[in-house]
Amino acid sequence: MLKQLTGKDLFELFDKLAVDYRLLVPGNLADDTRSLLPWDGQQLSLIGEPLQRKPTSHFFPQTDPLLTINSQGTTSLPDDNEKPLALCGLNREDLHGITFVDRFFSAVPADDAYLRKRTDALLIGLAGFAGADRQLLPLAEGHCDFELIYDQQKWLAVAYTATGEDWLTVYADGSAEQLEIIRQQARQRSTPEAELLQQASHLLQADQVPDIFWEEIAARCICCGGCNFVCPTCTCFCMQDRQTATGIERSRVWDSCQLDAFMREASGYNPLGTETLRTRRRIHHKLAADPHRWGELGCVLCGRCDRACPTGIGMFSICKEIVQQFGF
């Protein structure tokens, strides 16, 4: 289904969505950090820089209460929200991140805490000339209920699910020709990062990157954990048990495989006891292990770790150094 919407249509659509969903749309926080914010009927900033916080955080939050054990020993789950989430303004990389994490949490044994938030949620993609400075964002061609594509005048909308079609059905048909032009332009856009990561992945899988390289990278790491916390495909968590007024609350909190205690055994022995080993493992997981497990890289090219790393050793930077030093 291909439709087209005016700005006014969009506002009306969001108003209707907000009746059934907790709708979050892109906006600017106080210092202009781009973020998903609750739809208030007025503020909308679809066009702009990528969202800073990974959208997967809405289904897998930094602190995620799982259950409470009361003094009688019975357990209760957190109260369900009345409405499911609807996330709007997700670019192709954001949507790939959600798909990646969906697959992880849905794999046997399925993760009920994640699925409770995710199952009825609505995803709205963003493509076309809607990037920073009207930069062209490629279409996701799926991975969401429908995708909004900006052609510099109006919004084309492509539905990928029945729910998406239901929401769009009332709008006028869009121009397939116009959509194809945008697709073509997006295809012509070079994607050096994707090629870089593939090359780095091949070098890692062929064991062409020596340990000394990881020592040099790890020496520049200040162990902030930011690369993990911002990564849309990172799913590691640890358990936090806390006393509350009503009992013991168990939550899961984001973990970081760059931390020493991530793999430390009770004896103190740590198979990943150095920053060198941990950094190597993290990149190997994304670029060598994930292709074996899932058939694709564990990096969706969103660039968040490169922006969040205080010392400039995010995924793109590391891969660039790998290819420069060990590529052919």
Place this chain on the structure above:
Amino acid sequence: MNATLTTCPYCGTGCNFYLIGDENDRLIGIEPAGKDPTSRGQLCIKGWDAHAFVHHHDRLKTPLLRCDGELQPCSWDTALQVIDQRLHKVSAQYGPDSLMFLSSAKVSNEENYLLMKLARAGYGTNNIDHCARLCHSSTVTGLMETLGSGAMTNSLNCFEDTDLVFVIGSNTTEQHPLIGSRILQAQQRGTKLIVADSRRIRLAGQADLHLRHQNGSDVALLNGMMRQILQDGLEDRAFIEQRTENFSAFRESLDSFTPEFAARISGLSPKQIIAAARTYAQAENAMIVFAMGITQHSHGVDNVRAVSNLALLTGNLGRPGTGINPLRGQNNVQGACDMGALPDVYTGYQRVSDPVAKQKFAAAWQKPLSDSPGLMATHAIKAAAKGEIRGMLILGENPMLSDANQKLVRKGLESLDFLAVIDIFPTETAQLADLVLPAACYAERDGTFTSTERRVQRGRKAVEPPGEARADWQILCELLQRRGIPADYADPAEIMAEIADLTPSYAGISYPRLEGNGLQWPCPSMEHPGTPILHEEQCTRGKGHFSPTIYRPPQELPDAEFPFLLNTGRTGIHWHTGSMTRRSHLLDREERNAFLEINPEDAGKLNIRERQQVRISSRRGTIEAGAMLTERVPPGQIFIPFHFAEGAANILTNNALDPESGIPEFKVCAVKVETC
């Protein structure tokens, strides 16, 4: 979901982040501020975890009054009446100077100002101080003398403009991670890096030169370097002539510091000292970065003077990419000093002994004021142990773990007639109090904080405090009013307006102007844009003053009975006495127990294995901790972080004080190590 922009509660870097809250008024995460000039979308591990302690069940929720030896809940009315009457009773019986007020580098500028006002106008004493006494009091004393301002001279963005960074006594990547990362990035771009530190810290691994000089030998090292610079003719003669004074006396004072002499004291080779001198002096623009490794010595002020002399000698002052850059520890330690939570100055370093300043504050507050400087925190503990201080109010500090020689601190606090503590957790100090008041934490109140680069920034309330806890400024307003001082401020913005009226360097600061990226002081008028670099045309005091120094060894060095040098400090994971970070799950899991770093060579001689519990003793006490065998420390030295109550490094440390600044010698004392 909601997001509240605020300033990080940990170090003095001044990162901004958003507290992410859920629909139930609970904090569930942190998001770095993407456009903030300091954080730039990045944080350290503590920043990423700064929400985690806020809802911890240990938070103090009601006032607690000691009855029958136990701290028991009481009403706010009772608590405020008790604190007011008991402090007043001590003052009436023993005089105002029998009271001591300890303010906090963790509370806002407004709260520091109010406690300072309470001490001075409410109780008529200048006995007010805070933990800057333990970290950068040597800096404030030393740089006030040489430059006229004790603050960091340059800004954080200067790391992008410099040709060389000389880091001495600062483990920057762990203690100011988002500044350490700027240094690492600069080094990657080709900026030269000299690191002087006995420990092999992360920056040392990237340095062009790593000088592992003996703890406490900084004056010898720096004087040796400066003598060599003069020997080579690498000094900036024009700068010395136009911008400085007392050069001749200073030059003469360096005569004995030959490379060989400096090497003998510092444990370095003469070649290393010569190389460091030439590398530093030949850089077009060089920044000196320092912290506790320079300041926490019985000769801390001399160390700071030597640092200052080095910058003046080479003209590295008043320009982008240069300067003398003390990195302030707590998120508001700069502000607590600026607000006059010090025994000798009002806000903006206006001296209590200056009749004009005294008259100005007395007129504003409508109260008579004392013109004799009060006691330093470290002297006050000793005075309490001797019965000279009888009543104390401690706001958000934990001297039981943070001060040198815990036995003496305990004796001092236990000797008091009355001790009141305002805090967010039941700290080791609160356990000794007669009265404990529950405070709102950083995420639960509004205020301003001043970062290490003198940037005044907003802290904003995101959630309600737990139980009956109140914001410190609200508690202090109640106490001021009970002393008959009007304090009906509607909000902290009104308190800041009063501060601006009385403080020339903050005169242009107001809440509306702080929206955006804050303002760097001095900001003397409402039109002034703030000051990123100090001492540009001339120093704050006029001419930069060369201040000659002589080498004085630490007060207690290893000997046959106590053969190891104990170095203390912090790790990158925990914060100070651990009251917040040890209640943050991820941080607690990362470092759970007290430990000491010991060189494998020494461990081998003592048959100590990795993680083995060992006993460490000094002349003042004994603790136990797990051994971490590491080349980070040189043979003959052990390092213990002071975060852990169960293995408290400050049971061992020596409270030998710098005679001018009153800072204890945390970086050097003698200990022995034995297997348990």
